[in-house]
Amino acid sequence: MPNALAAETSPYLLQHAENPVDWLPWGPEALERARREDKPLLVSIGYSACHWCHVMAHESFEDPATASVMNAHFVCVKVDREERPDVDAICMEAVQAITGQGGWPLNVFLTPEQQPIHGGTYFPPQPRQGMPSWRMVLDAVAEAWRERSGEIREQLSDVADRLSGASRLTPADAVPGPELLDAAVRGLGERYDSVQGGFGGAPKFPPHPSLLFLLQRAADERPGEDSGTAGRAAAMARHTLRSMASGGINDQIGGGFARYAVDGTWTVPHFEKMLYDNALLARAYVEGFRLWGDERLRETAERTLAFLADELRGPEGGFLSALDADSEGVEGRFYVWTPEQVRAALSSADAEAAIAWLGVTEHGNFEDGATVLEDRGERPDDETVARIRAGLLAARSQRIRPGTDDKRVAGWNGLAIHAFAEASAVLGREDLLEVARRAAAFVRRDLTVDGRLRRTWSDRETAGADTSGHGGRARHAAVLEDHGFLLEAAVALFEAGGDPEDLAWARELADTILNRFADPERGAFFATADDAEALLVRRKELDDAPIPSGGASASRGLLRLAALTGEARYADAADGWLRLAATVAERIPQAVAYALLALDERHRPPREVAIVGPPAARAALVAVVRERSRPGLVLAVGDGLDDRGVALLRGRPTVDGQATAYVCERFSCRAPVTEPDALRAALAG
Template sequence: MTSRLAAAASPYLRAHADNPVAWYPWGAEAFDEAARREVPVLISIGYSTCHWCHVMARESFEDPDTARELNNGFVAIKVDREEHPDVDEAYLAAASAFTRNLGWPLTVFATPEGRAFFAGTYFPSEPRGGMASFRQVLAAVREAWTQRRDEVQQTADAVVEALQTARDAASAPSALPDLDALAAAARTALAREDREYGGFAPAGATMATPKFPTVPLLRFLQAPALADVVPEATATVDRALRAMASAPLRDAVDGGFFRYATRRDWTVPHYERMLTDNAGLLDVALDAGDDETARGVARFLIDVLQQPGGGFAAAQDSESWIDGQRDEGGYYARDAAGRAVLQPPAVDGKIVTGWNGLAIGALARAGLRLDDEHLIDAARWAADAVLEANVGPDSLLRRASLDEVVSPAPATLEDYGLLAGGLAALAAATGELAYAVRARELVDACLSGHGAPSAPGGGDPVLTAHGVPGAASASDGDRPSGPSALADAAFALWLLGAGERYRQAAASLVEARAEQAPAEPTAHGALLRVAAQLAVPPHQLVVITTAGDALTAAARRIRTDLTAVVTPQQARAFAAAGFALFEGKIGEVPTVYDCRDFACRLPVTDLRSLSEQGH
């Protein structure tokens, strides 16, 4: 038995606290113990809504005999990949040297210095289908460690050397992609559209090919800059959204989307539901003009994932208890009445800083566009919760918190960028200067050092201490990468009038990946969206108002790069704080200032004039 995980800031770790495995949380203590005992380290990485993580736990980590072998020959570390994304990325990169089938659970064997020498994913409790059992793997690794230590060390060193070489060979900065390059990138992505079922699929895909929402790519294709040069991009996104929203991928009861579909026609979902996917799809639906889907996703975020303290939970599990047994998806197969008599799947209540930033921004934009203060209030509540709970004693952001327990894991560049972007959107929706100032502070903290932007405090201290390299380059998978998130936040600050240095920061972050991103749009959707915003002059709308009125309501519905709704007093406060967009924005109430091509038109005070300006 171990109690080392009982007080963790991760439901995933807490769920393993009573395992017979003597788990350590991620940290220097585990590696020090492995060095003292001269044994290898097992690093088991997963997350709380991972189905096969649950399976391996039940089959192996809860088995006393397996635990005995593990405890006798190894130091075992349990890692929540959502709490420690840098650790996850580093060992995924290392695991790629041993298996092409990367995923979770991720099972990595490393030296006491943290260097991987063997890795895999799920291992069954009994050998099957050509796959060794977990106990067979433990025995083989232990035999190699005790009988062929030099070979093991050479393998570990070779992996580290190869990863470092890959990092050093990352592409040098290139010029910002122009509209022609962005249009070509969009067409590259559109060539993979599944015209029969919507979304994207590789050539030769069968009905058994899984389908993912690919939110960052959809957001790139929705970039206003593409509307004239690749008009089919918008139609492609609309088809994908309609297909997903009308398929079992979307829950018919509460409006939330599942992680992915296991079949090409968006059926048979993998039933876990992620905060990141749903926050992103809220933005997709909003810009597609699908208010019904947008409101449904917002309802799921607030009713299911928002926690009593205000922050948004990381995910909802795929499994639940039905008739005394664990059942994957059975709860979601029932209608509202059928669910009412069941215990719903567990929610991973971990409040991840950056992921909350995604939800805060999406809800703020949705509340503004849909004229729904309830959505804006939910975003404000979450922002206040994260800014209070997810801060360490050194006043730096932390990656996550759970039940007022703050994680020791430092916030990543992704966290700083996504939270800053969400706060900037919330400032525009509420007119509250404090959110814009905090967003500026977060971005400045990442830009203050020498060299490439980075999160304050550096990366993971254990990886740094042992010289374990991370992934060679960041990419936008199911959500924006750290560089993409920071670029987007810097651009948002520029739109608010914070100064040219923020546009330059956004451009530099895009230029660092400008050579590879257009050629690989599926992996760089978020970065390409920022590039598309940088490629054309912005459209900003400042609405000066004190109460609900027809002009403000009409202005809220206009699609722009930035719409800010403020009172006259708030406008003066923004201007005094250095947000130049608001300078001189005074006069009658309500008033709309329409700024395009770096020039503001004459202020508008009536609906007819707003319509005459092309809205």
């Protein structure tokens, strides 16, 4: 008989709806039952694409004997970490404090008052490799609670303060100076893998926040000159981008990046594909192409965007969360190849070219002699490459596909909107802008209920969920990262397309951040809104782990919005987060790299560019602004007849009926120009 998870919409929770465990979703019913029965909460956290989550579920949660022990002694709660990052963050910090490590599945035992008793990650069904079995853990916690629950509660009386994240930190007295940016590049260089790119060893994760920071610093590089840390930043960023693009972590056939590589060479991935990884990496590859004109980087960017549009987009225009690592119960089976499979899919000549180019061998580099494809051999001509990819993709499409987590997460959709909007501007592709606009329309229409943003949406028809357009379900209060990522996305959309409605949306998001997430006493932003569900503690999440922190994203969005509107209150709020990030930036720059990206923009000379005239006439001037990376610059476009409520366009008419550009600093503008070369000179001055 299904448990209470059958009424949920999360694919991860639904994966456990038939377990013999009496799972409840996190919420009032579970908390009240724990209080009423005076039982510990057993909170098990994961996500649908998590391989080891599937393993533990099969070994333990599907076992009736194990389930009976869980049901007898605990109130069992399943949490999708992607739906409830607030619950996950508290439990993760608790487990890291207890065990020194974290990850998913995450299994935590809490008192009825939500204080952590014990926890860990994966537990096997039988003791092995120094790990106790899951039954041993269950029995030990149940016995401890039965015999000394009062003592446990007393010992945990002050635990809330220790789990408050960055809320405990005292912000710096002032925003750090630009010297911190050079120090951060040097600090990243100390951990840099000069052979394979990236930072550290196996397992190796795409370092998106650090990459985006390094790419922005690299914009100051001047070929042929000693560019100092800008040159070092450029070298690290470009080498990492090229290494990842050529490795097995990048799907050489269908496009898109896997979550991480299990080795240090980007060869064998953990095969799950996440929306957030690919959105952030698409931005990085687009920016790399703009900096260096490297066509391989452009190809990777466009293939990554195509993967998102083709495989992770719903019919309503929103983006889905992830593709699973497993198919047919085996990790990676969908993606790997043997020589025989390649030869069966292609003509003889193309097969041999593919085998040489993609490194397919008889012994393989994965299990059972299969090969994870890499772009490290001799690449055939473009026409042959296209045929090989099309042929292998057609053959792969006949295989059983990995599962899809089809919930739409507000903030991750913001990351995708941002990527498509920026790519449309840099690559000159209107089709990419249309993808971004459709996704933004979906978020504004279907993820907003009674004027408030929700975290997740699903088109699953499930009893008890809140109704929102398209027959979908919008659930859970949005957190800071949702608002921050969407704020950046709205600004990027406005700059790419010039629609004042996008700027108005950015204002709405920014005002919500200031009104509901800001800390009026110590500055910066809480991870949850002032009216969100009360948990053990209200945290501030400082680290980029593994995606930009919500506060860092909000700060960058607020800085760009201040530049577009001239409203200092947005920049002042951003400074609060930068002062908080300064407390750790010098010691561990990789932990707050996206805040450093915002700090970099904060210290650049403010420049606003207004370009007015009919769209076709102003295109050449807009192209000048976008032809190279110009960190800190913001762009507004209009027809020169009506400012449509955009302050930067106010009082900016065309000159002699020609498309006209105004280069401004704090809304004080130079003489207008009408020729591309004149604009180029003005931007260089």
